[in-house]
Amino acid sequence: MDFVPHTEEDVASMLATIGIGSLEELFDEIPQDLPRPRLERVPQALSEMQVGRLMAERAARDGRLLNFVGAGAYEHHIPAAVWSIATRGEFYSAYTPYQAEASQGTLQTIYEYQSMICALTGMEVANASVYDGASALAEACLMAVRANRAVASHRILMPLAVNPTYRAVARAIAGNQDLVFESLPYDPARGITPSAALEPFENGDYAALVIQQPNFFGSLEDVAALTDWAHRRRMLVIAVVNPTSLALLEAPGRWGSGAPAARGADIVCGEGQPLGVPLAGGGPYFGFMATRMAHVRQMPGRIVGRTVDADGRPGFTLTLQAREQHIRRGKATSNICTNQGLAVTAATIYLALLGAPGLERVARASMQRTAALLERLQRLPGVQVAFPGPRFHEAVLRLDRPVAPVLAALAERGIAGGLDLHGHYPELGHALLTCATETKTDADLDAYARALGEILERGSRAASARGEAR
Template sequence: MPFVPHTKTDERVMLDAIGVGSIEALFDEIPAELRNGQLVETPTGLSEMSMLRVMSERANQDVIGLSFLGAGAYEHHIPSAVWDLASRGEFLTAYTPYQAEASQGTLQLIYEFQTMMCRLTAMDVSNASVYDGATAMAEAILMAVRANKKSKSKRLLCAGNIHPHYLEACRSIVSNQNIEFEVIPYRDDTGTLDLEYLDTRLSEDFAAMVIAYPNFFGGLEEVDHLTDWAHENSMLVVGVVNPMALGILGPPGEWGEQGADIVVGEAQPFGIPIASGGPYLGYMCCKKTIVRQMPGRIIGRTIDLDGREGFALTLQAREQHIRRAKATSNICTNQGLLVTAATIYLSLLGDNGIHAVASRCHTNMMLLLDKLTQIPGVRLRFDGPVFHEAVVQLPTSAKTILQKVAAENILGGYDLVEVDEGLSDCMLCCVTETKNDEDLSVLTSALAKAIGGHSADL
């Protein structure tokens, strides 16, 4: 009976106190024909040792050697202190800080997280996080439609080079509210948004423009121009931004004349393992003027009865447990544990550290591209600057090549046929600070061999 501490004596004493003869009698209000919870498919229980053995065997099946996959989930060094601290029971097994006096640890930590995200993005306010980058984008879209009082429209302009899974998730989440997306195409030569296309949509009313930075292909958009254009046309600007890139790239709060209005994204790069895609950390920042349209929990600094500094949930009247059908969102969780990890991570790195990590990611990417483009038939698919990911064009289908290098226990990149059939000979490669020169050479040799082998097949 794992985790149920009752002895036979306990049980008898407790039943006597209640005044019933058996535990079964406690279920007597449930119609008898429903009392049939018999499990059939579930196996019998295991000791922790046996369970860990099963799980270890499973985990070992999935071990890979070297990975250059990014596409929204990024491998970075995670300082040992991050999860040592985040796994303390006081963080791990606490719940939502509704009892502020008994939750000052979590509350202060979230306030520090909000501060860090505001400073990185140069935005005024941050919430305590939402589920992941994709849902953060969906919430940002709903928020933009609510917040843009100048526009009556429920249509948006959305970058066509945003993570395709993000776009798909957003469609699932907002479509029942009759919100529509117009997708801005990307240029075939740069992979960045087609600015000329925008002028063809001048006469229409859109609530917001959604920009990815870096875009899905790793490239850097002309964010100043896009932001000013959107503002001139009464749209709000939503930036979907990899926050790690902000170690070297200009913050969205400074895009164009007025800066982005809402900035969201995936903060997984901040100390969170790639771990099959979750739990991750969707962050969400905005300008102060629209903070009341922001969903999710927000922590404020205040004072207690004695005038001492303290922290509490604030702006709760917008949330579902009070506002019910009129809430800004149905969300009630934030990714508290991951906020804890990210806050510790950013504290350890500081300005110098995040600059160092981001610059090393970028430099490693450039080194890899130098190496890969030495292979005959391999070229960089798009022109223009990138952060730590880029699209590499191969002489044949990416699928074939990636399978061949996978046979050598290397994940070479993401097959872009999943995104655009026209990119079936392209893969999206990512390099972070975790790779050294030897790793880059291993991938280069494996690819050269796979491509060479392919040529020989011809």
């Protein structure tokens, strides 16, 4: 069961053309003493119908949960047009647009995407994507060290309120080039990075400060103060942002004070998944990256430019390829080659369909839904909102007992209640990160509140029953 179209006659005539007697002879340069694999762990072939049945069974086993988990991947409505177009064979089964004249569709789409990312972030230039938000931060850190000519340092200031997985990925990728990350604590009362946290670093040499907005707790940082502090110390500012939030929140390109050309983040990156890409068990998503024109030659990844053809008419092509591995090899800005093109195509269609007012509506509705969820949940005994806000569409709850069993009980009722923060932030106690987007109705919020209330109450009753027995 495969996709080989050859008939017996085809094979016979092709072998005759080649001048050999069997398919076996095609491999006469492979050493004979290498064993022929038996592939015992690869099952027998299935027909399309059989594999369809198998996948339907596997999918049914997972079912569909009412989802309140965010933590870097967010469930938003995806317009029907987005993937209906993105999965057209002409987008889906095309290669990287190296042959520009036969790839104008992909190239123009990427140019439009770059333009939209620049519009959202307030930056001058964006690349055609990297793998995801976490690897985008790793690349941004490496880029900042290359781009900051004022400070020759391999050290980066990294707030602990930045997504802990992003921090881990930055360490795993950039640590190979001996980058050092110094942690900035967060204010345990407010869940943001306070100016006081910066004081010990006043006199050190650092290439860049990372600022995540909203931060991992969903709280909003004082980005202007952080940006100005870093710029006064000749650091670059790396902004990690949620693209949906940029419909409401100030563009990183305008963070801080000073003249328009000097203010703002220097490198902006983040996870593009909220823009029309399904949760899909963790990927494929895409990472976006944008910067000032002055740093464009330090940016990794592909970039599309508009130029003219031999008749002087506009057309699109990959440009500044001298930064990339297929030209510069060991001296390239990154080893990245394949990126997340199809997810970028989806995001471009998503942003076109929503436009600025539609995206703003998603952002406001998500904010409102989270506020409405918190209002319901904090009425429950044993539930508190950890940080006072302001926040976007995610918040930390403190429970009066360990979170993991509560999440397991919620899952039994078909609810994915959030992320247990115990592993990443044990100092927060029984902390749960939860999120509601525009996809959640009042009935959904009520269902979550009711389920959580019952689970907590049952737990309390059980505890007091044990107490009475003693």
